[in-house]
Amino acid sequence: MNKIHKKRLSILFFSTLAVAVAVSLILYALRQNINAFLTPTEIAAKQLAPDYHCRLGGLVKNGTLIRDQYSLSVQFVVTDLQHEITVYYNGILPDLFREGKGVIAEGNVDATGHFNATQILAKHDENYKPRKLQNMQGTT
């Protein structure tokens, strides 16, 4: 092994190291920012940690939307026709939010089993339904 070989080896070593570090950082970033998409049934089946951030998908149950008198807080029930979960949200609901229609809420499940949403997603296509719910026809 002469000097050139050593130099090449060290270049190889350091570039591999750099790539490995970059890839692991990217994968770490990815892992931190992935949100699982769950239905009320899946949430009922699992014991989720209170700070577990995920997306909840389902239909807004008819007649369950309650607005607060003094603020923008709302609550409504999301169902997948098997299980239900109450969602709390403070803010403006998107235009396509309707009772009986599909909705996606992002947030976490608190200790009492309610879902605290930080964001209600606006889907721009009125025919849109979460893929897991595509078999569900009609309204609740």
Added chain:
Amino acid sequence: MIRILGELSLYLALLFAFMQSVIPLWGCWKKNLYAVACARPAAIGQFVFVLLAYLLLTYAFITNDFSIGYVAANSHTALPFMYRATAVWGAHEGSILLWVLILAIWTIVTAKPKNFNPLVLSILGLISFCFLIFTLFTSNPFAAAQLGQIPQDLNPLLQDPGFVIHPPMLYMGYVGFSTAFAITIASLLQGTLDREWIHTAKNYALAAWCFLTFGIMLGSWWAYRVLGWGGFWFWDPVENASLLPWLAGTALIHVLLLVEKRGTAKAWAALLAIICFSLSLLGTFLVRSGVLISAHTFASDPSRGVFLLLLFAILLLGGLTIYLLRMPATNAKPIIFPLLSRETSLLINSALLMIAMSTILLGTLYPLIVDALHLGSVSVGAPYFNLVMLPILFITMIAMGAAALCQGQSKQEWWHIARKNLVISLVCATALIGFFTHTLDWLSIVSIALSFWIILSILPIVKLQPGMSIAHLGFAVLVIGIILSSTLNQEREVRMKPGLAERVGPYQFFFIDTAGVSGSNYRGIRAEFEVLKNTHHVTSLYPEKRIYTVRDMVMTKVDIHPGIFRDLYIALGEPLDHDFWSVRIYYKPFIRWIWFGGLLMMAGGILAIATKRKVGQKLA
């Protein structure tokens, strides 16, 4: 009638595309001049019939010919004329037709009467052939309406001036990269990877890049005005799909410059041309196949997805195979450039752009991969993209400034200027951020400082290289816009009724009144707000809530008071009880700079094409 004529012209276009692709290819192989000469007339024939089909569809929209299913699904007699004329690209079938039309336009541009490469036309013809088959057999815009199909109106979200020009511009960019791809593949096949290749490929890549930049910018502007969330970029898969070829295209332009100047890195440039076009195809696939759970995905027919994926795989594999087999082996020793040189920074920048592209690609495709492996449904949040893009952005910006400073001076001189510029930009950025926010957020300081660093390095050479300088200045302005608008942004979501006021930033927003309003295809409520700053009247804003009656769809029409240094933005939420409304008010400083930066980048690209021509003319 129009239906039959339209379908007929599409079939004729298919025939011409077949002739354009197969006959010259055979001619090149057999050295048959007559067959080779077929390329141009066939290309013109294809263009004429695609254009005819396109005009017929537009005519059908304008005359409300609801016997065509596509027209019935996306138009209505009440739709205003401007949107009827442009509703052609309002949904899947029409936008694929637009795709093919734009490809035909690019083909005609490549087929200059005296000086054209039959092989380039043949490759473009092949792509066009595939897409015409796709149009005719999976998404025929001229398919008959179903019995009793009621006119459905255009999606209200698309009834906006921003939408009228966004798709054509974006497609001009997407499809434009197919010319760079075809020129590269043709040169590889003919073994003529020479100056001529570089020159033409670079001009076409630059032109496509300008269109793509403009298209992305328009898309961002549309999202800002129409979606009512005041954001300009959501890291939505469809937005990413347009950003991927943009990043690869930017890398391609830079590497082509290097090849043009130094004759090195040819293999990298050729590979980038292939990658760039593949990403354009991938973008079309992602948007049009319905695999994405995304904001703009309107298509959801699995056969289309499979077809497009197959097409993507064939073209990519074909391109790569030709690349591997035909890329001439260079015996010349690779030239090693000194670390502090324009050449090195061009290479570093292209690598960084490709890393950025890969990380975005990973984040975009990850949910699809997980879903395909039946590991559950996940989504990758915007924080991922922000987190991984930031370090790449910083390194890229350092290199951008450092490269501009390299003007053939010694290392010591370079360090001297660089140090001076760095100190000035850091001090200015700290002062600016400190003055505006009264805090010292290091991320914004670094971003702003790096923008200043680019500007300071570029300003002395604006006259020497106007195109490049203006494009890079545009990028710096864009970053300043993004950082300042997101750090200084103020927003309120409030419960308001007429008579009440709300303070956002230095402005007071008075809710005056609401009134009914109606348009040709909607009715709604218009609110009046008066905006005051220190008791001076600034403006009145009239945000609306509309119901598009045909689709029974609720839409928010925001009202914006634009300004160089700040936008005031009001969106009506929902009507609540007792006259109360939920209202979203934004005070967005420097947001215009984002789009102004994008425009500057495009202007720089155009200037780069124009100035190169001038130099060429002088030499001739």
